[in-house]
Amino acid sequence: MASIMIAVMPFVGHVAPMRAVAEAFLADGHRVRVYTGAAHAGAFASLGAGVVPWRVAPDFDEHDLPAAFPALRDRKGPAQMLANVREVFINTAAGQCVDLRAAFDEEPWEVIVADGLSLGAHLASEHTGTPWATVSIVPLTIPSRDLPPPGLGIRPGRGPLGRARDALLRGILPLVSARLERDYRLARSDAGLAPGGRPFGDAWYSPELVCASGVPELDYPRRDLPSQVVYVGTLTPAAAAPPPPGRRPDWLPDAAAGGDPVVHVTQGTLNTEPRDLIQPAFAALGRQRVRLVAVTGRRGRPELPFPAPPNAAVSDVIPYAGLLPHVDVMITNGGWGGVLAALAHGIPLIVAGGDLDKPEIAARVAWAGAGIDLRTGTPSPRQILAAWRRVSADPAFRASAERVGAALRQHDGPAEVVQHTLRLLQARRAPGA
Known part of the structure; x- marks a missing residue:
């Protein structure tokens, strides 16, 4: 010992x-x-x-x-x-x-x-x-x-x-x-x-x-x-624990059975201003045939200062063990832990890295071919929509995410x-x- x-x-x-x-x-x-x-x-x-x-x-x-x-x-x-x-x-x-x-x-x-x-x-x-x-x-x-x-x-x-x-x-x-x-x-x-x-x-x-x-x-x-x-x-x-009772969003059973693609939107746990990323993501994808899942990153504070579209679910935090197996694309501010967790599941990324280490992380994701670097922490709805369409249409992004994920899963x-x-x-x- x-x-x-x-x-x-x-x-x-x-x-x-x-x-x-x-x-x-x-x-x-x-x-x-x-x-x-x-x-x-x-x-x-x-x-x-x-x-x-x-x-x-x-x-x-x-x-x-x-x-x-x-x-x-x-x-x-x-x-x-x-x-x-x-x-x-x-x-x-x-x-x-x-x-x-x-x-x-x-x-x-x-x-x-x-x-x-x-x-x-x-x-x-x-x-x-x-x-x-x-x-x-x-x-x-x-x-x-x-x-x-x-x-x-x-x-x-x-x-x-x-x-x-x-x-x-x-x-x-x-x-x-x-x-x-x-x-x-x-x-x-x-x-x-x-x-x-x-x-x-x-x-x-x-x-x-x-x-x-x-x-x-x-x-x-x-x-x-x-x-x-x-x-x-x-x-x-x-072996990550499953989500505790009461914290499992009600869309998860439907997502597990198929249906519309699931897009996870996260502002991370630092500099968690939801207008920077969650709001433009809602504006971009609120009318698309997707199921949006957003987290505020503030435990006990799931509220947003703006309305969520009908196709969105919002929580404070969601354990990734229960969420990520159902996610098709992640839109993120580029926190390293969340990026690695997504890639370990082979999920391609749209990264809005604004400050601190986030621009560096966004650049590496794009260099690896596993997602798109928006080159800003406050993207417009049009930028997010265009990136989502690219990632969804081009299988190379998912293939690269899975390649990186396979390497991560070796550890x-x-x-x-x-x-x-x-x-x-x-x-x-x-x-x-």
Whole structure:
């Protein structure tokens, strides 16, 4: 039995996959504690894991980030991404480190398994000298000499001009990220660490083990992929539970028996303004012969500020184990967990990726041929209707989605994270290590 600390940033989209990882460690007989925000403590305590709450680090409500981080107010697009990285991830890192060091002093762990966006886990690992395994719950953003800088949502260039463009962008990146590098250095200092250490661009990934959600079929090819990276597929339990009574939409029995195609529309769990995507999707497809299923992404809040068409069902959240086997096309804001879940079922996608990591995810889906990148987070009804007609008429999209899905289904992500982490521990314990 090993003593495991799992660090999870307090976002629903981070908690769900890391909960599956915690469950896999517990099922394998290990002692598990989880460091996360108070709103998500119950999700891990219900598994039997110990919970270490954010104390010195400023806990927050992901649905009202400006309340804890005023600098995020009225930010959208690239400005939001940069402010998010600085305020939510870098400026909380020192506090996370303090919290984790206190937990380590109380009861040492053998390895810290961290959500890839938990910089505090990296700093705590450096302080304690314990190994650190990264679980990348978003697409890999490790820089490469073969790719444009990560996060821009653009595909690798082709030919001499395309490669020159990518090289130019890579050269500009240090200038753009200079302030983030300074903020990260201040966070290290505030955490009591000496100058030096890994540079900001490498600080998100363990030098020993990176368990990357996804598969190579959704990642651009590169010659310099670090040797510690392993792909683990989707981070969901191997056997997901069926929807609980009362949460199963009444259209599901009819959908299972055939009839009109089912189109799932989701705004995700962060930046859940339904007018951005759900409303134009309703306008585009409300008169089509489809069955629309929309989720607001806010548990306990299924209401929309506009009427739904007669062919639409609306819920707050729906467990994907019950929903996705009946879905023909998904229209999504591009959250990585939802995208992987859809592709694991061979469902082609229409992606409206507006900010944060979403444009990058949308570009990868289109590059893989598994869907259409709308290149905006606020598409018009006409854009959605045209994309839906393309995806529905061209079987190549479904074939590509199924190809990616077949690769995803080869994995049991949570179990593989456990296996790779235990190998890391064994290597550390070996004589002379």
